[in-house]
Amino acid sequence: RKEVEQDPGPFNVPEGATVAFNCTYSNSASQSFFWYRQDCRKEPKLLMSVYSSGNEDGRFTAQLNRASQYISLLIRDSKLSDSATYLCVVNRPGNTPLVFGKGTRLSVIA
Amino acid sequence: NAGVTQTPKFRILKIGQSMTLQCTQDMNHNYMYWYRQDPGMGLKLIYYSVGAGITDKGEVPNGYNVSRSTTEDFPLRLELAAPSQTSVYFCASSPLSISSNSYEQYFGPGTRLTVT
Numbered sequence: 001r002k003e004v005e006q007d008p009g010p011f012n013v014p015e016g017a018t019v020a021f022n023c024t025y026s027n028s029a030s031q032s033f034f035w036y037r038q039d040c041r042k043e044p045k046l047l048m049s050v051y052s053s054g055n056e057d058g059r060f061t062a063q064l065n066r067a068s069q070y071i072s073l074l075i076r077d078s079k080l081s082d083s084a085t086y087l088c089v090v091n092r093p094g095n096t097p098l099v100f101g102k103g104t105r106l107s108v109i110a
Numbered sequence: 111n112a113g114v115t116q117t118p119k120f121r122i123l124k125i126g127q128s129m130t131l132q133c134t135q136d137m138n139h140n141y142m143y144w145y146r147q148d149p150g151m152g153l154k155l156i157y158y159s160v161g162a163g164i165t166d167k168g169e170v171p172n173g174y175n176v177s178r179s180t181t182e183d184f185p186l187r188l189e190l191a192a193p194s195q196t197s198v199y200f201c202a203s204s205p206l207s208i209s210s211n212s213y214e215q216y217f218g219p220g221t222r223l224t225v226t
Contacts, residue, residue, distance in 0.1 A: 034214065043200055043217035044153070087152075097143055097168070098204075098215055102152030 001026045004101040006088050012107045017078045021104045023088030024070045032091040033064055035073050037084045038103065044087055047073075078108045112136050114218035116201050122224045123191040131186040131221050133201030141204040142184040143215065144168075144176065146197040153200065159184055191225045198222050 006023045013019045025033075033050035048055065050062040050071050061074040071090075075082055088101035117132045135142065144156040145168075155168030159178040173195060175187040184203075188195060201218040 041198075043219055044215075045217070046214050049214070097141075097155055097158050100153045 003027060003092075003099045004088055004090050006101040006104045008102060008104060010105040010107050012109055013078055014109055015078055015080060017108075018074065018076045019078055019106065020072055020074045021086055021088075021106075022070050022072050023101055023104075024068075025088075025090045025099075026069070027090070027092060028066075028069060029093045030090045031093070032098075033062075033071050034089040034098070035060075035062055035071075036087040036089055036100070038087060039084050044100075047086070075106075078106075080108050080110060082106060083108045114201055114203055114216050116199075116218035116221050118221060119219070120222045122226065123188075125191060125193065125225060127191050128187070128189045129191070129223075131188070131199055131201075131223075133184045133186065133218060134182050135184075135201075135203040135216070135218075136182065137203060137205070137216065138181060139203035139205050139216075140181070141215075142178065143202040143204075144174070144184070144186045145200045145202065146170065146195075147200060147220075148197050156186065156199075188223075193225050196223060196225045 003026050035047040036044040037047045038044040048057050050064050054063040059076045063072045085103040085105045087103045090099050114135045140161045143158040145153040147153050154170045157176040159165045165176050199221045202215040204215045
């Protein structure tokens with residue numbers, strides 16, 4: 001089983017739609033979880049951290065399910081500018097690099 | 111505060127040439143990383159460093175070398191460039207933050223390398 005798995009997509013959704021991505025991770029000892037966003041030909045940038053209790057930032061909601069070892073990202077009222085690749089990121093125990101998923105591509109269509 | 115800077119932005123190499131990709135961060139981060147990203151693919155870790163004088167291999171280190179003589183700089187050296195090394199190279203850094211368990215990584219803008 002891969003350390004971090006994501007559906008590569010693409011998810012093609014109309015403006016205003018709600019879309020959700022899931023990501024599974026294999027290491028039950030992982031403690032830190034993030035969603036990064038990567039625009040075409042640009043560097044990844046942190047979108048939001050994922051906390052145990054779930055957290056919301058405007059139209060974006062992230063949730064963590066430790067029992068099933070998955071995290072989710074919900075985007076409400078999608079905008080054209082949300083079109084990007086969304087990377088699920090998980091830490092390994094100890095001072096080792098974060099593990100990046102391959103990303104889920106989202107296209108928001110007018 | 112410039113964050114993570116990389117030079118050059120673009121480079122074309124001939125097979126067998128060598129070059130050094132430069133990476134500098136001004137955030138006093140202990141951790142630095144080099145990734146490559148092939149078109150349409152995910153990030154692959156080449157090398158990383160947990161502090162000056164310490165480097166470790168990632169998942170794809172062959173054909174590359176690194177050094178970390180200062181906290182700020184983490185250059186990546188390509189010896190004997192091959193077409194398979196055509197990629198976008200991202201440098202990143204992160205703070206050492208054991209207490210908060212937070213390891214956010216900050217990325218540079220990337221270097222686009224073509225080997226022909």
